Amino acid sequence: MRRVLLVALLLPAALALGAAAASPPSAAELEAELVCPVCETTLDQSNAPVAERMKAFIRERIAAGDSEQEIKDALVAEFGPGVLARPPEGGFGLLAWLLPLAALAGGGIAAILLVRAWSRRRGPLEPEPPLAPELERRVDEELARFEG
Amino acid sequence: MARRARLVGQGVAIGLVVLLLVLLAWSLVRSEGGDLAAAAARGERPRAPDFTLERLDREGELRLESLRGQVVVLNFWASWCIPCKEEAPYLERIWREHRERGVVVVGLDAKDFRRDARAFMRRYGLTFPIVYDGPGDTLSAYGVTGFPETFVLDPDGRVVEAFIGAIDTDPDRMRLRAALERALGR
Numbered sequence: 001m002r003r004v005l006l007v008a009l010l011l012p013a014a015l016a017l018g019a020a021a022a023s024p025p026s027a028a029e030l031e032a033e034l035v036c037p038v039c040e041t042t043l044d045q046s047n048a049p050v051a052e053r054m055k056a057f058i059r060e061r062i063a064a065g066d067s068e069q070e071i072k073d074a075l076v077a078e079f080g081p082g083v084l085a086r087p088p089e090g091g092f093g094l095l096a097w098l099l100p101l102a103a104l105a106g107g108g109i110a111a112i113l114l115v116r117a118w119s120r121r122r123g124p125l126e127p128e129p130p131l132a133p134e135l136e137r138r139v140d141e142e143l144a145r146f147e148g
Numbered sequence: 149m150a151r152r153a154r155l156v157g158q159g160v161a162i163g164l165v166v167l168l169l170v171l172l173a174w175s176l177v178r179s180e181g182g183d184l185a186a187a188a189a190r191g192e193r194p195r196a197p198d199f200t201l202e203r204l205d206r207e208g209e210l211r212l213e214s215l216r217g218q219v220v221v222l223n224f225w226a227s228w229c230i231p232c233k234e235e236a237p238y239l240e241r242i243w244r245e246h247r248e249r250g251v252v253v254v255g256l257d258a259k260d261f262r263r264d265a266r267a268f269m270r271r272y273g274l275t276f277p278i279v280y281d282g283p284g285d286t287l288s289a290y291g292v293t294g295f296p297e298t299f300v301l302d303p304d305g306r307v308v309e310a311f312i313g314a315i316d317t318d319p320d321r322m323r324l325r326a327a328l329e330r331a332l333g334r
Contacts, residue, residue, distance in 0.1 A: 037259045037284060049228035050259055057261065078261055080283030110160055117153040 025068035185310035193306035197289035201279035219331040220301040221253040226260040227268040229295035231314035236272040243276040258284040300327040
């Protein structure tokens with residue numbers, strides 16, 4: 001009984017995974033992930049002649065049964081890695097992902113160091129010096145008048 | 149400790165400013181290519197940036213420097229560019245008429261599919277050397293912002309004349325022929 005239950009639970013997920021792996025890539029998704037080399041916007045935002053050629057190429061390759069990665073690789077072989085809207089997550093492209101994180105970490109460390117330096121420079125709070133007797137008397141009079 | 153932190157902070161800030169200045173200088177040097185056409189128009193002969201690119205008309209690569217001693221008509225084009233279609237037959241004619249005089253026409257196909265470029269070459273019967281720069285890396289070095297653009301180089305690899313747009317009018321064609329004669333030293 002447990003086995004049947006397990007199969008019933010896992011089967012839809014396995015089928016969904018299988019369907020995703022077998023389904024052809026979506027032209028719309030690819031057009032949003034690839035850049036027109038002339039206008040440098042994503043293909044779905046461009047109607048430049050070369051962008052139209054690239055869209056036709058994508059549809060042609062999808063019809064021929066190529067995977068998303070194969071289509072991207074073919075376009076990179078023609079137009080270079082700049083055709084990818086997202087830089088590759090490896091090699092030199094990894095820099096594009098790591099540099100912002102490094103800059104964020106560096107900025108955070110710099111901010112912490114600066115705050116610590118400022119807080120130390122100011123030192124502990126010293127008590128205010130007492131008011132002059134004449135001034136204290138006038139303040140008392142003004143307060144008494146205000147309250148009375 | 150506070151003094152050390154301050155020094156580190158100042159060092160980081162100065163380093164960032166220097167880095168930004170270096171990047172600015174680098175981008176200015178890279179965009180210098182845009183001045184090639186202007187310099188040629190002023191009568192100067194700026195050096196044409198070298199490149200080594202894959203050939204589309206045959207196997208192998210072509211290095212611009214290897215053409216030293218010849219006058220080069222370097223034409224930037226793409227198969228999807230409409231004025232390039234109008235200009236291509238004339239460039240073929242220039243190549244056929246002047247190749248015996250030490251003139252070589254070089255087509256540089258950029259931002260294009262190789263197969264589209266080859267179909268274009270067949271359609272217009274182009275027989276001069278054609279190189280391929282899919283990513284268009286050479287365009288910024290020459291300051292090319294659109295297609296077609298053509299540069300006439302003298303035998304020392306210096307730009308004698310630049311044409312922004314198609315060479316498709318009689319005055320442009322006369323200017324090209326005059327530039328060839330100047331480059332040939334006649």
